[in-house]
Amino acid sequence: MFELRRDAYVNGRWEAGTKRFAVRDPYDGAPVAEVTDADDAMIDAAVAAAVEAFPAWRAKPGPARGRLLRAMAAAMEADAARLAELCVRENGKAMAQAAAEVTYAASFLVWFAGEAERMYGEIVPASQVGQRIEVTREPVGPCALITPWNFPYAMLTRKLGAALAAGCTVVCKPAEQTPLGALAIAQLAEAAGVPEGVVNVVPAADGARAGGRLVAAPGIRKVSFTGSTEVGKLVAAAAVPDLKRVSLELGGNAPFVVLADADLEAAVAGAMIAKFRNAGQSCVAANRFIVEAPVAEAFTGKLIEATARLRVGRGSDAGVDLGPLVDDASARKVARLVADAVSRGALVVYGEPPDGASRLVKPVVLAGITPAMAMWREEIFGPVVGIRVAADEADALAQANDTDAGLVAYVYTRDGARQARAAAAIESGMIGINEGLVSTAQAPFGGIKQSGIGREGSRHGLDDYTSLKYVMRRP
Numbered sequence: 001m002f003e004l005r006r007d008a009y010v011n012g013r014w015e016a017g018t019k020r021f022a023v024r025d026p027y028d029g030a031p032v033a034e035v036t037d038a039d040d041a042m043i044d045a046a047v048a049a050a051v052e053a054f055p056a057w058r059a060k061p062g063p064a065r066g067r068l069l070r071a072m073a074a075a076m077e078a079d080a081a082r083l084a085e086l087c088v089r090e091n092g093k094a095m096a097q098a099a100a101e102v103t104y105a106a107s108f109l110v111w112f113a114g115e116a117e118r119m120y121g122e123i124v125p126a127s128q129v130g131q132r133i134e135v136t137r138e139p140v141g142p143c144a145l146i147t148p149w150n151f152p153y154a155m156l157t158r159k160l161g162a163a164l165a166a167g168c169t170v171v172c173k174p175a176e177q178t179p180l181g182a183l184a185i186a187q188l189a190e191a192a193g194v195p196e197g198v199v200n201v202v203p204a205a206d207g208a209r210a211g212g213r214l215v216a217a218p219g220i221r222k223v224s225f226t227g228s229t230e231v232g233k234l235v236a237a238a239a240v241p242d243l244k245r246v247s248l249e250l251g252g253n254a255p256f257v258v259l260a261d262a263d264l265e266a267a268v269a270g271a272m273i274a275k276f277r278n279a280g281q282s283c284v285a286a287n288r289f290i291v292e293a294p295v296a297e298a299f300t301g302k303l304i305e306a307t308a309r310l311r312v313g314r315g316s317d318a319g320v321d322l323g324p325l326v327d328d329a330s331a332r333k334v335a336r337l338v339a340d341a342v343s344r345g346a347l348v349v350y351g352e353p354p355d356g357a358s359r360l361v362k363p364v365v366l367a368g369i370t371p372a373m374a375m376w377r378e379e380i381f382g383p384v385v386g387i388r389v390a391a392d393e394a395d396a397l398a399q400a401n402d403t404d405a406g407l408v409a410y411v412y413t414r415d416g417a418r419q420a421r422a423a424a425a426i427e428s429g430m431i432g433i434n435e436g437l438v439s440t441a442q443a444p445f446g447g448i449k450q451s452g453i454g455r456e457g458s459r460h461g462l463d464d465y466t467s468l469k470y471v472m473r474r475p
């Protein structure tokens with residue numbers, strides 16, 4: 001057990017700084033903590049520390065870096081209950097989901113510890129006698145890791161695990177709503193014995209200011225960003241002048257396709273996870289339900305039955321499935337999207353349109369969604385189901401692809417041929433077939449189209465943090 005810190009973590013020291021900002025409990029707005037608001041000088045100091053620590057860290061053998069990651073993971077698991085509680089306080093999510101996030105977050109540290117041990121190179125057959133072609137993977141350098149509020153631990157360990165395994169040092173800029181998770185991870189790194197300067201965390205009240213400073217900092221060689229597509233584009237543009245490497249994990253607009261032969265019980269069970277996990281505030285949340293006509297009524301009925309059992313409340317209270325939305329702007333956005341859909345003819349078949357005033361949003365199910373409605377194009381990020389009927393399989397797949405996003409898609413069908421056709425036709429980085437949750441450390445997570453660039457997790461996760469170096473050698 002360690003005492004949770006509230007200060008920035010720069011070069012192995014906890015820096016109070018001159019200004020602080022409040023982290024608030026999304027449930028009732030009560031202050032949870034006053035956290036250091038890193039100014040520009042502190043951000044520059046963190047970058048300088050990451051630059052200075054880089055040569056020694058990259059020189060450390062991979063298995064030794066891996067051992068430190070494993071130690072961090074073990075400490076995270078040992079303190080899981082308290083870390084879950086902290087997550088509920090700053091993010092609002094239901095306790096069971098916070099606990100699942102801690103486990104999921106630790107799994108990336110373990111996974112990348114293994115990858116650090118297996119950062120293989122290649123010997124390639126050369127054309128001439130006496131030549132030797134050696135290919136190694138070199139760490140990119142000091143990285144800026146910018147993360148969102150919806151999974152405060154996992155979005156960071158998915159980056160930090162890969163970066164540290166590869167031999168990169170990092171400066172982390174967590175979301176202003178949820179900086180405590182990142183500070184807890186810095187403490188895990190400190191306690192595990194990660195050398196000073198390798199991991200730095202700079203919380204800031206103004207994410208655009210601090211994130212912008214970090215992306216532009218000359219010492220940073222790579223930026224890994226998870227967040228909205230809108231801000232991701234700004235980050236990519238800001239990385240151009242120095243041609244920094246960029247990875248982007250951006251917004252989704254996941255179709256959830258239910259074909260006529262689907263096991264409807266399984267489809268509803270998958271929908272409950274894909275839609276309502278984190279109260280709908282997930283990049284992989286099902287955003288558009290597309291149901292083949294013959295089963296539209298039956299699926300909607302069963303989904304309503306399951307939805308009616310969900311309890312909304314304080315994330316730490318027993319039996320609560322959905323906590324509050326993270327802030328007032330999120331509550332207003334969800335209300336706007338529902339009002340827009342209803343004004344364009346959508347039918348409320350379960351629940352009531354949210355008023356936008358309360359962050360505690362109860363589930364709503366809408367039928368008759370059309371592409372003219374804003375929620376067909378925008379991420380809802382709330383517990384709202386919008387259902388559109390498809391005439392047949394081809395229509396369903398065409399509807400699924402009617403989006404600029406391409407992160408994940410879900411398809412329910414028992415027919416193997418339909419499964420294969422859907423997997424081939426749908427344009428997205430990930431597809432769940434008869435499965436409502438695809439995120440796992442050993443699989444490549446990421447999107448195509450406007451959902452991003454690069455992959456996190458899996459054996460490919462190191463690619464974004466390494467460059468290939470080829471040496472032609474005559475031994």
Ligand code: NAD
Nearest residue numbers: 147148149174175207208211212227228231249250251283
């Ligand atoms: P956001 O884009 O508002 O903020 C993300 C991070 O960027 C925060 O740390 C913020 O402070 C920082 N930031 C803001 N402006 C910046 C700027 N100009 N330069 C640099 N950094 C800046 O996103 P959010 O509201 O925190 O998160 C929700 C979004 O994240 C959703 O769109 C969701 O789909 C997406 N998301 C994607 C994934 C994925 O893996 N694809 C995972 C989780 C969330």
